[in-house]
Amino acid sequence: MEVILLERISKLGQMGETVKVRDGFARNYLLPLGKALRANEANKKRFESERATLEARNLERKSEAQKVADVLDGKSFIVVRSAGETGQMYGSVAARDVVEILAAEGFNIGRNQVHLNTPIKSIGLHKVELQLHAEVEIHIELNVARSADEAERQAKGETLNSVDAIYGVDEDALRPEDFFDPEADLEGDEA
Numbered sequence: 248m249e250v251i252l253l254e255r256i257s258k259l260g261q262m263g264e265t266v267k268v269r270d271g272f273a274r275n276y277l278l279p280l281g282k283a284l285r286a287n288e289a290n291k292k293r294f295e296s297e298r299a300t301l302e303a304r305n306l307e308r309k310s311e312a313q314k315v316a317d318v319l320d321g322k323s324f325i326v327v328r329s330a331g332e333t334g335q336m337y338g339s340v341a342a343r344d345v346v347e348i349l350a351a352e353g354f355n356i357g358r359n360q361v362h363l364n365t366p367i368k369s370i371g372l373h374k375v376e377l378q379l380h381a382e383v384e385i386h387i388e389l390n391v392a393r394s395a396d397e398a399e400r401q402a403k404g405e406t407l408n409s410v411d412a413i414y415g416v417d418e419d420a421l422r423p424e425d426f427f428d429p430e431a432d433l434e435g436d437e438a
Contacts, residue, residue, distance in 0.1 A: 248273045249286035251294050254305055255381040256282060262305060263298065312380035315354065319377070320385040324348050325398040328391060330370050339366035340391060345375055348389075367391055372401060 248270045252260050256277075260266045265286045268277065277283035284290040294301075326348060330336040342361040349356045362376040373389045392398035 250277055250283035251286050251290060252277075252283050253294070253301055254282055257378075257381055262301065263294065309380050309382055312383040315356075316379050316383050316385045319349075319354060319387060321387070323372075323388040323390055323402070324352065325395060326389050326391045327394060327398070328370070330393050334370045336368050336370065336391070339368045340373075340389065341366045345389070349387075370397070370401070371406070 249265055249267050250273050252262055252264050252266060255261050259268070273283065273285075278285070284294060326340055326344070328336050328338060328340065342358050342363050345361045345363065346356055346358050356377060356379070360378050362378055367373050367389065370391045370393065373391060374386050375389055377385050377387060379385065390398045390401055392401055
């Protein structure tokens with residue numbers, strides 16, 4: 248099906264272009280969300296008459312997204328989750344969790360604007376892409392840790408996916424020489 252794009256859509260085209268897309272994509276996504284019109288003579292004339300208002304609206308949305316992007320770009324957010332000693336989480340951090348974290352900080356981001364290919368399932372520092380507008384894309388960092396203290400240590404560059412890294416090396420731990428004297432065994436065998 249051929250459609251006229253009413254806004255820029257990544258990997259598809261710019262506003263005003265006539266592109267050929269699959270019927271289901273057009274019927275289920277582009278047309279119902281008002282992102283495109285069917286490509287026929289009546290709709291081409293309608294688009295040309297509304298082009299100025301569509302471009303103005305697009306520019307306004309882009310400037311609003313850019314304001315949010317300027318504040319949010321490169322920011323780091325701490326996410327506390329329970330995980331095993333190897334750093335494997337018992338749950339995961341998905342797009343809806345990212346939306347909730349940003350909402351708690353006062354940012355209104357939609358779940359469809361968070362581009363997370365797979366849920367985060369391990370502790371550590373993770374980059375997450377946010378598509379605030381078709382032309383505005385930023386990255387934030389999620390510091391996923393078991394506690395705020397661990398998050399602080401991870402931010403400094405430590406990796407906390409081993410028992411020694413988590414709990415530290417116990418200097419007062421018992422050593423084999425605390426249990427026996429190697430020279431005492433040799434003397435006992437001779438007698």
